[in-house]
Amino acid sequence: MKIHVHTHVNGEPTEFLCAADRSLLEVLRDELQLTGTKEGCATGDCGACSVMLDGRLVCSCLVLAPEVQGRRVETIEGVAKGTEIHLLQRKFLEHAALQCGICTPGFIVAAKALLERNPDPSEEETRYWLAGNLCRCTGYDKIIRAVLDTAAELRGETR
């Protein structure tokens, strides 16, 4: 018997049916058509499926879908406001911090969580915070530059 789950996704009340062992990632992509969240490894190693769950950064592949009953889920789709992209997204474009793009939603969600907790992270803090997000294209440097540049601009500094 499928489980009927009521939750909030990106601030919207949302409901879905799922089997007990479906992951949140599978439900987001296959039931709710929120395909911005990507599947990389499905074992919590790569961070491509990063989402916020009740304000904590998690891998949605390691969350069972029924667990989000009554919780708040935030995905990459909630980062832009309508047609206006988030500063992090603009900085990723400006710094060419992506190539194939599979890891990008996870990096944006994770970096946003960092900047909300720490508006002035050091490069080392940023690299450690993002150590659970793997990118096989960029070599990370451009991603780190984009995040630090975003932080500086949000603090009102020009670099």
Next chain:
Amino acid sequence: MEEIRYEAPTTLARASELLRESGARVLAGGTDLIVQMRTGRAAPSVFVDVKRIPEVMNLVLGKDDLWLGAAVPAAAVVEHAEISRVFPGLVEAVDLIGSTQIQGRASVGGNLCNASPAADTVPALCVIGAICVIAGPKGERRVPVESFNTGPGKNVLEAGELLVGFRIPRPGARSSDAYLRFIPRTEMDIAVVGAGVAVSLDANGVCTKARVALGAVAPTVFLVPAAVAALLGSRGEDAALARAAAAASAAARPITDKRGTVEYRRKISGVLTKRAAAAAFERARGAGRA
């Protein structure tokens, strides 16, 4: 085939009832269980999600002790500034677990119950005298952390029992702890060796109480009384630390695998014990001033 079920009890009694079913597995952070399931190493018939049980999710630093609920995510422990001050070694160990994302879910209780010989939080819990509080059909029982695991992947929990959390006494004056592990890279790997040390000093800086535990060098984490004997009565001077290191190396019973050989792990057991002990002494001296 029976359909897999998901249950989210809100009381220990109900959780215990569900866990009497064969094939029932506790779901805490899921960072071990869900991976084991996806790779075919676990086939639960019912997930018992314990995260809606208040006792299991509470984190309370009281006057006399710390209550650390078994399923509290690592991130909640790491971001608690006062816990980091009182138990720096424990928080060091918790903060070594996985990535930011994993710390958002993984719990100290799960790390213990998974019963990996290399679990980072276990030596750290052992040296600060953490007591496991277990709920089950016959009521509550308490087990010291060092007696909880009985082999790789095995622990003392019986059908219907679950780990509720840890009762950890606040250290006295001039007492502190440290945990160090060695891995071949800087992040996200499994310990080659892990060493936890806690010490208490008298007003003259002489060690009056100590505990030393090693991880990843035996089927379970274990205490090293011979290393403790080397530290007692000392001020953490080099000769005492060297004797503790030798005792730790002698006590290690490691295996050879892709992360290190028996000889290498023995050597590193001593090195980490010495360094963790030096850090614990240094912190304990500072804790005396605070």
